[in-house]
Amino acid sequence: MSDESPVRALVVEDEFLLLALLEDLLPDLGVEVTARARSLEGALAAAKSPANFDVALVDVNLGGERSYEAVDELLAAGIPTLFITGYGSGSLPPRFAALPVLGKPFGRDDLARALAMLCGQRMATR
Template identity: 40%
Template sequence: MAATRILVVEDEFFIALDISSILEQAGLVVIGPAANVADALEAIGSEEIDGALLDAHLAGEPVGRVADALKARAIPFAFVSGYGREQLPAAYQDAQLVKKPFTGRDLLAAIARF
């Protein structure tokens, strides 16, 4: 797996904990988790990141700005959402999507495609 430092952007504490645990057990380094857009943007600007997993909505805030910042830095990412593609930011309707509820295999397969 080329991506080893993964930014987790998730506002639900227990889901963020679950994602982080899965990634760490696979030997990956978790950046975050970031629970809001501001924290995610700060991490993108200050951390070495190989990839990211983004919740589609952070406490009601759309994550388009986070996806834009990742794209501008050529950092691959996947959305992790219980909603369908129609709830993703318009510019990212074709982005990789991991559906909630997910398995560890689902998350790791998404990261392997980075």
């Protein structure tokens, strides 16, 4: 990734309004949404073909199913991953303790801070 090109992201979110919010906020933060999934099945398919994105933002609960299997695939592929959850970071399995977490509800500044943790200072200056 060069500093001039936007970071490409996979966004996994089952709630339409939150997906729309993320798609609205991310470009202002230097992130281009290049892949989307609204279910665990879609997230798994995307995780197995990570060539279209550099990072992933993944909701924990996808229609009553946990996204952990997809996150395991993303991490195995070397994709930096951010959890999005209303449950808090304490509800995640210990194997995900080092991953950044964006708590719901969130605003633009919260998202910017989480992306900075995920991608480094490059995101914080946009």
